[in-house]
Amino acid sequence: MPPTTAVLNGFLGQNIKAICGNHYAAPNDNHCAHFVSHAAGYGFGYTCKAQSNGRAPGASIRVHELFSHCPSVGNWSNKPGILLSGLVFVTAKEHVNLTKKEMSNVPKKHVGIFIGGTIWHYSNARHKVVTEVPATFVHHYPGPTIELFYGEFPR
């Protein structure tokens, strides 16, 4: 069941240590996929349980694995009008192969959850869950080829 606005708003302002039952909350790590997976209930691929030798159910922590598990992906500008919610990725376009539904494991990639025009994501610099609009989210990393991509929620 995809997360609702109310569920996501419940995470606002929280540090990942309040979200992860495996106590994987290293402040120098990137927790964007980690937050998305706890919020949406994804436990495929490499998880926080494996990373921390935890005992609680694991949540996926790798952006490129979330991307490849989306039933459909595409450029944000081509997002179907009927897709009102899903995952939103930001990275350089040369690291994305939409045909193969692959994203390279480059350092500069980030993911959040969108519902309508609002994106919930984990700010690794501010160490908490925040909201942004797409026009701001696309500037998460500098660079002329940084773009947004949508992904249908993994099932």
Next chain:
Amino acid sequence: MRKGRTLATVLSLVLASCASPPPIPAAAPQEGSSASSPVVSAKTYEEKVPPTKKQVVEALLASRSVPLSVDPSCSGVGVDPSDSTIGEYLCGFLAEQTPDGENWLDISVEPSQDGAAVWKCNVVVRHVNGDDRWGWGVSFLIGAKDHAPIEGSYRCTGGG
């Protein structure tokens, strides 16, 4: 191991080994060993004394030819989709370190959980510059007496 000469030295050593295919060190292969088996010098060490950070890096460098197929955690971790070895994987992230922000190697050693004569080594390549924040690395076991990496013990760590 923050910035500075030590990291630069490690970088130069590792990057020098990034060319594919990496050469296997000139040591006589033992019977039954595969081409991807790590090769380390034949020294002996005090079993109860943890390896130094330098010795951990040495064991990791000796593991550069180990294929990423060694464990599911290593599947697709390379910056370049064609990366196929531990060495190529690490080279990709070492090469992504920039003068902006902080770069360092996070190196730790843990004793075996089950009392075996091995050490668990963890090496993470880190970069932090605001939201550009990541740590990707490898954990693996080495023999307590010979510091030789143990085949099949490799795990690729990191998220984001």
